[in-house]
Amino acid sequence: xxxxxxxxxxxTPRARAVQAASGPVTLDEAKALARAPRxxxxxxxxxxxxxxxxxxxxxERRKLKIAVRDENRRRTAEYKATLxxxxxxxxxxxxxxxxxxxxxAPKVTRPLQVFAEGDSWFDYPVPFFGGGIIPRLEHLLGVxxxxxxxxxxxxxFMLGVEERKLIxxxxxxxxxxxxxxxxxxxxxxxxxxxxxxMALWIKDFDATIPLAAHxxxxxxxxxxxLVQAGYEDLISLRDQISPATKLVFHxxxxxxxxGRGICxxxxxxxxxxxxxxxxxxxxxTDVVKEMLTRFAAMxxxxxxxxxxxxxxxxxxxxxxxxxxxxxxxxxTRKGFDQFAKRFHTELKQVFPQxxx
Numbered sequence: 001x002x003x004x005x006x007x008x009x010x011x012t013p014r015a016r017a018v019q020a021a022s023g024p025v026t027l028d029e030a031k032a033l034a035r036a037p038r039x040x041x042x043x044x045x046x047x048x049x050x051x052x053x054x055x056x057x058x059x060e061r062r063k064l065k066i067a068v069r070d071e072n073r074r075r076t077a078e079y080k081a082t083l084x085x086x087x088x089x090x091x092x093x094x095x096x097x098x099x100x101x102x103x104x105a106p107k108v109t110r111p112l113q114v115f116a117e118g119d120s121w122f123d124y125p126v127p128f129f130g131g132g133i134i135p136r137l138e139h140l141l142g143v144x145x146x147x148x149x150x151x152x153x154x155x156x157f158m159l160g161v162e163e164r165k166l167i168x169x170x171x172x173x174x175x176x177x178x179x180x181x182x183x184x185x186x187x188x189x190x191x192x193x194x195x196x197x198m199a200l201w202i203k204d205f206d207a208t209i210p211l212a213a214h215x216x217x218x219x220x221x222x223x224x225x226l227v228q229a230g231y232e233d234l235i236s237l238r239d240q241i242s243p244a245t246k247l248v249f250h251x252x253x254x255x256x257x258x259g260r261g262i263c264x265x266x267x268x269x270x271x272x273x274x275x276x277x278x279x280x281x282x283x284x285t286d287v288v289k290e291m292l293t294r295f296a297a298m299x300x301x302x303x304x305x306x307x308x309x310x311x312x313x314x315x316x317x318x319x320x321x322x323x324x325x326x327x328x329x330x331x332t333r334k335g336f337d338q339f340a341k342r343f344h345t346e347l348k349q350v351f352p353q354x355x356x
Contacts (some may be wrong), residue, residue, distance in 0.1 A: 003205040023102035024090035027082070027142050033078075034043035034081030072148055072166070079146040080176035085110045087177055091356070103146060103330060107142070112347070113175040114145040115245075117158060118187030120330060121252070121339075126262060130333055133187070133277050136340035141347065142356040145185070146176070152265075155188040155230035167234070171242040182351065183246045185343070186234060189227045189295055190252050190329065194268040197223070202287065205278045211286040214276075220291065228298055246350060248343070249303065250312040251296035253331065254320060257284045260327040269328050276347050285320075314342045
């Protein structure tokens with residue numbers, strides 16, 4: 001057994017960062033030097049309203065708005081400090097021993113400047129889960145990402161009056177650490193076409209018609225048109241305000257309506273199919289797959305029609321079984337890791353000199 005004196009003391013990222021007085025740094029070391037503890041999660045809109053009585057709904061909504069504003073400020077301050085250090089010192093190779101970094105050339109001299117807006121596929125605030133795509137992608141890229149994503153958000157809100165102002169502000173002012181944003185990652189649309197309203201465009205089960213025909217064509221097209229309008233407005237804002245910024249969208253994998261929710265939220269899919277008297281999960285799954293395939297086709301078309309818009313169609317990444325999913329709408333840890341790798345691969349192709 002090794003003696004206490006003989007044990008190798010394990011240094012924290014901050015200890016390693018402080019020890020390295022100069023030279024390139026890793027993302028963890030830059031965050032430690034920026035003295036930026038992880039900000040507390042703001043409560044979701046549903047949590048705030050559920051806790052309120054009829055007499056205090058307005059007050060709770062006001063509190064939520066203030067909490068979200070403060071959370072965004074904390075994220076921005078952390079991002080600015082962290083990326084500022086990395087821009088000044090360069091991005092280190094995380095595989096290289098810390099003691100050698102002070103003398104080594106930076107792995108990347110101009111860190112990629114990434115802004116993200118979206119839903120729970122980016123911001124998955126489940127305790128001890130590791131988040132959604134964004135925190136996993138940060139560590140693959142080796143640089144911070146300013147994410148203003150919120151679980152449960154919808155395109156109609158993100159491109160509505162209030163949240164649109166945040167996007168306009170970010171595109172207008174550019175990266176808090178200086179210069180325009182290189183890329184805006186956007187995740188949205190899933191929440192717009194599920195949950196209670198989905199019952200409006202799913203028909204009662206009829207064994208005499210194809211499963212895809214259970215989607216009411218005009219009603220679903222109306223729901224999709226609202227989502228598409230949000231994406232089109234986002235592209236237009238980029239073109240007008242920050243034309244050098246590239247946009248990256250993604251499609252959702254084929255969710256399974258098995259009735260599982262999370263943290264007293266959900267399920268978002270199965271109740272509609274129960275209401276419409278679908279005989280089994282397999283039939284409902286085929287209908288969900290058809291809806292998400294049409295959603296992905298819409299995004300792919302937008303990417304083909306506009307410059308510097310990239311679409312990551314990762315559908316089929318997960319095995320088509322419930323074990324691939326943490327609940328009806330969100331992948332497992334391993335699944336989110338797989339999607340983060342797809343984003344990393346895409347960004348590496350678009351920015352070969354700035355991505356590790």
